[in-house]
Amino acid sequence: MKNEILRMEHVTTIRNEMTMLDNFSIHIFEGEIMGLVCINENGKESLIELISRNVPIHYGRVYFNESLVNNYQHSTMTMNKAAVIEQKSRLIEDLTVADNVFVLRRGFRKYWIHPRVLNDQLRRFTAKAGISLGGGELAADLSAFDRCAVELLRAVVMGARLIVIRDISNAVSAVDLARFHDLLRYYCKKGFSFLYICNHHEEAFRICTRISIMRDGKILKVFDKPDFSENSMAPYYARSYADVTPKEFPPLGKDPVLSFRAVSTANLNNVDFSIPRGQCTVLFDTDSTSLPDIEGLMKGDLRVRTGEIQVCGKPFPQAKARRGIANGVVFIEENPVQSMIFPQLTYLKNLCFLIGEKKDPVPLSRRILKSVVQEYEPLVGPDIHETNLSNLRLRSLYNLVYCRVHLCNPALAFCVNPFAGADMDLRCRVIELIDLLKKRGITVVIASVNIADSLVIADRLILLEKGGVAGDYPRSDFPRLRSWGIIPYRKINKNK
Amino acid sequence: MEKREKQNPWKRLMAIRGMGQVITVAIGLLLLCIVFSMLSSSFYSERNVGNLLRQIAPILIIGIGQAYVLITGNIDLSIGSVVGMSCMISATLMTNGVPTPAALLITLVVCLFVGVLNGVLVAKWKVPPFIATLGTMTVARGVAQIVNNNYNTNAIGDKAQWFRDLFYYGNFLGLYNTIWIALVLFLVFNFLLGKTRTGRHIYAVGSNKEAAKLSGVNTDATTIIVYVVSSLCACVVGLITCAIAGMGTMDSGNMYEMYAVAAAAIGGISTFGGEGLLVGTVVGASIWGVLQNGLQFVGAPVAIRNIVIGIIVIVSVLLDVIIRSNRPRKKLKTESAAVAGDKVH
The missing domain is CATH 3.40.50.300 (P-loop containing nucleotide triphosphate hydrolases)
Incomplete structure (x- = not known):
């Protein structure tokens, strides 16, 4: 049986007297790419915040890696082993790829930095994943795809159990999106779990193993792969392009x-x-x-x-x-x-x-x-x-x-x-x-x-x-x- | 990738961000030295070179402190007043019979406190660095004035002669101790900045504070550290000025904040943060020293010296702005495009 990486049960969060997540439930298994198609933006930000950090919730429970980390009675405010990759890059532009991947992460213990050692380590990672990146390259010089790949590598290196991919098609081109999907599949096979958030179900169909539809901070339905079709999605859109x-x-x-x-x-x-x-x-x-x-x-x-x-x-x-x-x-x-x-x-x-x-x-x-x-x-x-x-x-x-x-x-x-x-x-x-x-x-x-x-x-x-x-x-x-x-x-x- | 690994040393050197500007400025320094030696034969005399290096050393030390702060995207205007405060506190204590080592220790603690205060004001309480350090600049100058009831101190006396020798008059292996102090501080802080996790955190905070925070960097602690380094450097320079004069003078360190920014900015430390090499500060401080010394030799008035240095600072910062705005936005990934092209066709 697969490990469950994230389980959110009936979570309700209220910020500034507005309900952000409304009786929200989701579970993500190890080695799974769960899609989250958002009909509107409501609750998206809160969800990502809640996955990253155990902030107070109004109702419900959150289990991360099969342990209870947050509930309505007590929130620890601790960070979960989750990473977020989105259009706004979290890389330090003036530092090298190796520094971004290894040095700037929680839990990096070494005090003296040896660039050659870091570059060698990075080469091993990139070679396995089939990415062409030099450890000494500055983050500022990277293309949009390379930035996303470096952020993904950093998440992998820091041991994130769950990686949230948010609206990435806004950041990378169609060619690079396909390459990035290949990378996700590679790490998915390695046991990493992903929450793939996007606004287009067509995009989610290509990469996800299951898809949840969210509107106003509430999960409306979860689709398994055989149910992926335009017709099944149509009822959930209040307005369509038609x-x-x-x-x-x-x-x-x-x-x-x-x-x-x-x-x-x-x-x-x-x-x-x-x-x-x-x-x-x-x-x-x-x-x-x-x-x-x-x-x-x-x-x-x-x-x-x-x-x-x-x-x-x-x-x-x-x-x-x-x-x-x-x-x-x-x-x-x-x-x-x-x-x-x-x-x-x-x-x-x-x-x-x-x-x-x-x-x-x-x-x-x-x-x-x-x-x-x-x-x-x-x-x-x-x-x-x-x-x-x-x-x-x-x-x-x-x-x-x-x-x-x-x-x-x-x-x-x-x-x-x-x-x-x-x-x-x-x-x-x-x-x-x-x-x-x-x-x-x-x-x-x-x-x-x-x-x-x-x-x-x-x-x-x-x-x-x-x-x-x-x-x-x-x-x-x-x-x-x-x-x-x-x-x-x-x-x-x-x-x- | 393999090709990149086998680059020759010169290309590898030039690949370091900011090195191009350092080398450009270093060539400028060389040209200045050549011009001044042509204008005045005594410019290259052994005595003048020794004095010149000794003149550069304090500027280099405060330049290092200011460079640390600038790399995090902040500024320390209090650095000159801390120099004055350090000079006055140490001299006052020594003239009042406090043993020299204890006087030095107390001075160091007080200066570091100013650094911590600057750091806390900027990092924790989010006071804009310009305003926060402007405030502590005035406070530190006030302390320098009040510590001896608004008077310069008397001579620190023979008991403290070893202190004067240690910080200024003594020499070791043919070089004045002041130069050795500057060299040691440069090596230590250059190592800290270039080879340690703290150094990476300093660059990270200056480059993108938000991203650094999200990457687990303690941005507040990093900011406090750079202000402490800055105050430590100012403290050492204060002690050097005290050793030079053999007494405490209330206006010592006046305008040093300007010299510090000049040394760092001329040397390619970006005033926008996140970029710069400490070796550039050595070149920047040297240019400042050579200009002061050389213009003095050719008989240029002080006003002209100030104008020339001011223009050089503006040109240096302008160079930084131009380099940043002309930097390629994104690397054209011909390789990835080719891969994609192969898939397409």
């Missing part, structure tokens, strides 16, 4: 808004594409090499080595890119609530922020503000009068970010991983908001390493691979792509 897929896709303009003409940089090689007005295009980077450079070029952080970028038919050199808004380009960053909102300003001032930055700034008179309220109140509701943004829900803040771009009305909106970290409900809302931009005639570019959600709204998919354009697909090809799931590139190429 609800938000636009009914019609208006005809596109002919004049290109964004053109890359044989653009080359350190990682781009003769990238050539053109995006017409009003089109929503997904730039899907299979190996995470092209998008950082494209983003850098569009923001003015990078300079084109050869070729030319044009926006609205005019050259878009580095100097113009630095003043993107004045030249008709607006960025919506990943996790925009953290990066694009000014929490000290009111909702209305946040909403109007970009129109003051345009080439011909609109003076924010009382009359203009009144008109903005009249136009946007039907879209965002009474939140528009809010003076303290901390009172707003995540959904409202997303509304604010996208409506700000809508109000600014740029020629091009560049969205970086817009669905990263969003639950199903929020992803549906983001799709609606992108559709809102499209309806205004704004050209939208979605830069993504994961296309599972982007295809719902896109008119076109451009596949980037090894620094070049590997494929260009119109919307009519999407049903074929979607049926292949979130890693379409293998089959695309095979079928070509």
Whole structure:
């Protein structure tokens, strides 16, 4: 009989008078990859905290490695032998891989450090797992996949019994995700247990042995492998993409808004594409090499080595890119609530922020503000009068970010991983908001390493691979792509 | 991977993060020495070299202390006042008949207390390091003034001559003791930073405090340790200044916090934390010393010396900023891409 690594029985946690986990029960065996598909974000953070550390709970019991470690009567606040791997790296960038794996972990007893010994030890680990990593490499120089692999190695070295993998597809490309899955399977066979948390059941189907569905901090159902199917999952989604897929896709303009003409940089090689007005295009980077450079070029952080970028038919050199808004380009960053909102300003001032930055700034008179309220109140509701943004829900803040771009009305909106970290409900809302931009005639570019959600709204998919354009697909090809799931590139190429 | 292992020593040296900047600054130091020796024939005289090294030693010692603090992403503005406090407390005790070893021990304890206080304020009570150490800077200077009723002390006398010889006037194997003290402290703290777990923790706290905490590093203890090291270094420099003058002067150590930051920053210690080599501080302190000494030789006024050193500090920090912003964001994994490509096709 297999050992049980984690058992949570009827756990209820309440923080700030909000129920985070509600009668939550789960059990994970040794050598198992348990999937946790979260319909919404509620309870996710609390669960991870509770697995890592025995913080007080309101009701229930937690067993770790078959011993009772936490219950409603007494919480020890001790750490469990669990590790978390997520998009936000926990590596120390200025230290080497060997230091991160061996030295910076609980229980490292040696005081004198011998890099050669550590590197030899690391080599043994990496050779067995089939990873190509040097112990002396700095963590800052690693690719996204290597970072995840190093974090996994560290978890293995520190003897974590349970490793929580959280929304990792937001961090690594489709190619690297497949490689990372291979690594998980390898360590799973070695007896390590995993809790694989993700927002897409398609992703969980590929790697997990069982899947639990969680909504509002409550487990709704646990599926065994034979039950993995779209139909079995459908009843658990309050909204699905079918609800938000636009009914019609208006005809596109002919004049290109964004053109890359044989653009080359350190990682781009003769990238050539053109995006017409009003089109929503997904730039899907299979190996995470092209998008950082494209983003850098569009923001003015990078300079084109050869070729030319044009926006609205005019050259878009580095100097113009630095003043993107004045030249008709607006960025919506990943996790925009953290990066694009000014929490000290009111909702209305946040909403109007970009129109003051345009080439011909609109003076924010009382009359203009009144008109903005009249136009946007039907879209965002009474939140528009809010003076303290901390009172707003995540959904409202997303509304604010996208409506700000809508109000600014740029020629091009560049969205970086817009669905990263969003639950199903929020992803549906983001799709609606992108559709809102499209309806205004704004050209939208979605830069993504994961296309599972982007295809719902896109008119076109451009596949980037090894620094070049590997494929260009119109919307009519999407049903074929979607049926292949979130890693379409293998089959695309095979079928070509 | 094997190729990486068989790199030649020069490439291995250059692969150490921050070494490039140290070598660049070292070349700058060499050029300065050449220029000054051309401008003044006595720059390379045996006597001047000895004095120059002795002049550099205190700056190197406080530079080491400040480098430790800077690597954790903090700053210690109290370092100069602790120098003054150390000088005044030791001199006052010695002139009041306290045996020299006891005076030194008391001085050390008081200085270390300031270090612990700085560390606790910054790490435990989350006071911004600039403000916390600005406060202790004023307090320490106040202590330096009050300890002898707002007067400089009298001469510490013949009984303490061995103390003066130990810290300044004596020499061993042809080198002044001050230089030996600086050398020993450098070797000890360089070893601590480069070869021990504590050293890794110091870099980790400066690089990513949150990640370090999650990795089990006691970030509070690490922060306190670096402030204690800083105060220890300041204490030693205070004793050296006391030995030089043979008395306690209330304004000793004035502006030393600036010299300390200058030595560390010129030597490539990142003011953003997480990066820097202690050997860079040696080069930084040497540049400071050579500039002071060389400009004095060519008759440049003090104001010009200060301007030149100030410009060099700004250029060094600017260099750090430029290096950081131009660092490649991510390694292009051609190997992994190729593997993926093979799978695809």
